[in-house]
Amino acid sequence: MSGDAAASADRGGGAAASDRLLATVVREESARITAALTASFRSFDLAEEAVAQAVEEALREWRVRGIPPNPAAWLTQAARHNALDRLRRERVFEDKVLERTGALLAATAAASEPAGEPPVADERLALLFGCCHPALAPDAQLALTLRAVCGLTTAQIARATFSTLPATGQRISRAKSKIARSGIPLRVPEGPDAASRLDLVLTIVSVMYSEAHFVAGADAAADRDLAYDALWLARVIAAALPREAEALGLLALLEFHRARESARAVDGELVLLAEQDRSRWDAALVADARIVLEKAARLRRPGRWQLHAAIAACHADAVDAASTDWLQVLTLYDMLLAYDRSPVVLLNRAVALARIEGAQAALREADGLEQDLSRSHLWHAVRASLLRDLGREDEALAADLRALELTANEAERRLLASRVAR
Structure with missing residues (x-):
């Protein structure tokens, strides 16, 4: 050279x-x-x-x-x-x-001196709560959090949220202007509104993690930076609020999910949970997630994020897909409905219901969600699987084709296309 x-x-x-x-x-x-x-x-x-x-x-x-x-x-x-x-x-x-x-x-x-372990700074948490103030629109909350708390550029945020650069810039600018005009405080709330505000913050972090896994035009590998930022934020919140059981619940949930990452995406291809090689799961991360979930349980203040994490723990406990305790999973979903009756939760419950009561009962539940989820590729994919279990092949094919139309992630498209080609 x-x-x-x-x-x-x-x-x-x-x-x-x-x-x-x-x-x-x-x-x-x-x-x-x-x-x-x-x-x-x-x-x-x-x-x-x-x-x-x-x-x-x-x-x-x-x-x-x-x-x-x-x-x-x-x-x-x-x-x-x-x-x-x-x-x-x-x-x-x-x-x-x-x-x-x-x-x-x-x-x-x-x-900032490097000596010793730096304490968790309240400023980060206060800024996060400010960015997630309910006076801001949900898309603005997410964009502003990614910009101000995680330090992402406007271009990175646009890619992460499937938006255009001008629209993302305007969204961030409007959110900052509203904070200035309305005098939105950058602080951790106290009193009666603290719980609802915390749930909003945890929801934004969860959305960040989910969006890292459905990047338009990408393969099955998650947007590593966005997924890492979400997990990092969950750890910041849990460390700063160690008596908040739901903060610990979200952290446990994201650690369970992150532990499966190397088995979920293999050579750019998406591998569904039932087919994953569980030896590829990060055992240390699974163990830490269990410890965090146990800490949350000891606080004796149940909530939706702890129940989501408990469902993930059921899957982690099973040595293989066939060993999954589906009755326990369904029971946990039934408990979760007291806190979260969102259409996605109801759809996931239908998947668990199919394992206990059969595809016909699950299909009835899934069909009841058409008004809310007809634009979701996941809803059509679940229906396709249930219809196929019932021997209704033509209807299953139509559902898979509709799911294929609605997804922009290349790995998901390849998986659905392989079903259609069978």
């Missing part, structure tokens, strides 16, 4: 290393910095834009100058300078803001 080629390779390797580290720092620190700047400058929009600009600057400068000694402090200082520069341009800069942010920089830089 020539000297120039070697130098180029070194620069390329350094850039890759700095980009990987930056991604980690953004994931771990951007929410803290955004929340802290918001508290100092009293503007979420200003803070979020300042952090986003700092990330762009780090992407360029770290590739050229190398990784700084304290990356988190570098990002904090860059974001602070960006916020101050914008205030100066707008001619609203005041001395008291400078004093506040100076103290903020010192405190945040000290907290």
